[in-house]
Amino acid sequence: MVMGTGQRRTKRGVPEGLWMSCPDCKATLYTKDVEQAQNVCPQCGHHFYISARRRLDSLLDQGSLEEWFTDVRPKDPLEFVDRKAYKDRLRAEQKKTDLNDAIVCGRGFIRGRPLAVCVTDSAFSMGSMGSVVGEMLVRSIERAIDLSLPIVIVSASGGGARMQEGILSLMQMAKVSAALGRLSRAGGLYISVLTNPTMGGVAASFASLGDICLAEPRALIGFAGPRTIWATVRIELPKGFQTSEFLLEHGFVDRIVSRHDMRGEISRIFDYCGK
Amino acid sequence: MEKIFQLPFEKPIYDLEAQLADLEAKSVSQFGVSDEVRRMRRELDNMKRKIYGNLTAWQTITVARHPNRPQTSDYIELVCDEFVELHGDKAFGDDRAIVTGFAKIGDYKVMLVGHQKGKTLKERNERLFGCAHPEGYRKAIAKMQLAAKYRVPIICLIDTPGAYPGIGAEERGQSQMIANNLLEMSLLETPIVCCVIGEGGSGGALGIGVGDRICMLQFAYYSVISPEGCSGILWKDGDGSKEKAAEALKLTSNHLSRLGIVDNVVEEPLGGAHRDHRSTAANLKAQLLRYLRELASQSGEQLVQNRYEKFRSMGVFEEGDPADVLANASA
Structure with a gap:
């Protein structure tokens, strides 16, 4: 399924039909063509949403993924209820995405080289980090240290730290960052791939801590949401604010890499930083 | 006593206090303290205990944000015997929302890092109500690393609505700097003690919040998001919920x-910290000293290991075969 994302908050999961339109160049596209192009607009290169599993398929050598920690599932420690109960939200998100939580982790290969890899999925509760995402990241990082593997973490987390798990979500930021500190001390390589969107507590923890930070073009990446900032400063935000290009310009991203080139770029970094 | 800001639910307390003051003024002319005065003092204590013992979460937030609540500068005054402020991040500027410097507490020399909201309007504008920019977090970690070099323990006083959400903050890497602090604090080979003294606003709080011991004042709060922000996103009614x-x-x-x-x-x-800075500071000081004593014997390596495990264990989830989990739950 191809889903529209982007800064204008297009509804997710709309174009189920044969044809879809690109929110950037407005071209009418044949859905199959877009899917074949890893959910990238063949006309203008707009990067659509791609699920964590499909991302892994496109990133790793064919069939090389060995998934880890597949039986870790979220709970509802705060018994959180807003307009809906968190328990019900979880069930709905699980059904919608066929995931336990907003992340898939495992070991795979890129051009014959093994790596640990974790991908968050923005279709599950905005890709937000609660206890499960934090735990699975830490376990993956620890395993990468044990097995001397490089680790690639792909972030697609507009939700930041997950509100419904309250303070426990906030603490995941410290927990994952501490694990990355260990990895770094152990001499392990961490490549962070920032995709649309990566915000809040995810941006302010593991997503920014890569030895190398790569970003897909025109992704929304930042700490505070544009609406929050506008509400505080009440002046018009600069054009292209909080995009990958903005981050590159301000020195927080090493390279902007299109989804098609990601495999090749990661493999080249392995060449330089491998042991 | 200077006039202090009254929270709506505190009204009965202030009313009774006014009555008591009247009565006391009258009874001064007579001899001794009348039974009536004594009775009323007891009543007042009971009332405070009752009101403050049953605060809703939102009322607690208003106490944590009380304009007369003691701030880092008050604790520097009341807890520390000496304070040598160290300014600047050596890269961009001196963020006034976070104060850093050497301090003496009892027998301990420490590095003190704390958010400072400011007291007057002028000071609040300078310090942006304790909302730090990336340079504030950079300053904080630089001073902490300096402390770790000489195994000077670190004390972090947390009191911020959140890291500053602005254009400059994003341009200068707000998320990058907070993330850096989380990672670097986890590796510092010196004791770190954190206390939430007022508002523990999300990443802005956690950015100086990775410690071996974490405590908080009774009516402080610590949250992943402000209640107003959460209301807007999940209830979709602005701050209505x-x-x-x-x-x-x-x-x-x-x-x-x-x-x-x-x-x-x-x-x-x-009646809350804002009613009595001195005894609040005394309580905090006692707690900080207890922590510093507890941690003094651990080696740098042990501290880092234990700190890792402390955060490593945070989180609630389930695992295993769903059928087994069900069976265990019902057993």
Whole structure:
């Protein structure tokens, strides 16, 4: 399924039909063509949403993924209820995405080289980090240290730290960052791939801590949401604010890499930083 | 006593206090303290205990944000025997929202790092109400690393609505700097003690919050998001549901100690910290000294290992075969 994302908050999961339109160049596209192009607009290169599993398929050598920690599932420690109960939200998100939580982790290969890899999925509760995402990241990082593997973490987390798990979500930021500190001390390589969107507590923890930070073009990446900032400063935000290009310009991203080139770029970094 | 800002639910307390003051003034001319005065003092204490013993989560937030609540500068005054402020991040500027410097507390020399909201309007504007920019977090970690070099223990006083959400903050890497602090604090080979003294606003709080011991004042709060922000996103009614959000987020000291996030709750004097800075500071000082003593014997390596495990164990999830989990739950 191809889903529209982007800064204008297009509804997710709309174009189920044969044809879809690109929110950037407005071209009418044949859905199959877009899917074949890893959910990238063949006309203008707009990067659509791609699920964590499909991302892994496109990133790793064919069939090389060995998934880890597949039986870790979220709970509802705060018994959180807003307009809906968190328990019900979880069930709905699980059904919608066929995931336990907003992340898939495992070991795979890129051009014959093994790596640990974790991908968050923005279709599950905005890709937000609660206890499960934090735990699975830490376990993956620890395993990468044990097995001397490089680790690639792909972030697609507009939700930041997950509100419904309250303070426990906030603490995941410290927990994952501490694990990355260990990895770094152990001499392990961490490549962070920032995709649309990566915000809040995810941006302010593991997503920014890569030895190398790569970003897909025109992704929304930042700490505070544009609406929050506008509400505080009440002046018009600069054009292209909080995009990958903005981050590159301000020195927080090493390279902007299109989804098609990601495999090749990661493999080249392995060449330089491998042991 | 200077006029202090009254919270709506405190009105009965202030009314009774006014009555008591009247009565006391009258009874001065007579001999001794009348039974009536004594009775009323008892009543007042009971009232404070009752009101402050039953605060809603939202009321707690208003206490944590009380304009007369003691701030880092008050604790520097009341807890520390000396304070040598160290300014600047050596890269961009000196963020006034975070204060850093050497301090003496009892027998200990420490590095003190704390958010400072400011007291007058002028000071608040300078310090942006304790909302730090990336340079503030950079300053904080630089001073902490300096302290770690000489195994000077670090004390972090947390009191911020959140890291500053602005254009400059994003341009200068707000998320990058907070993330850096989380990673670097986890590796510092010196004791780190954190206390939430007022507002523990999300990443802005955690950015100086990775410690070996974490405590909070009784009526402080610590949360992943402000109740107003949570209301806007989940209830979609602006801040209309902030009271419900505050309740749902479980952000009070009671909840947080039950969740195992804070190690201790530092008691506040009757009627809240804003009513009595001195005894609040005394309670805080006692707690900080206890922590410093506890941690003094651990080697740098042990501290880092234990700190890692402390945060490593945070989080609630289930695993295993769903059928087994069900069976265990019903057993």
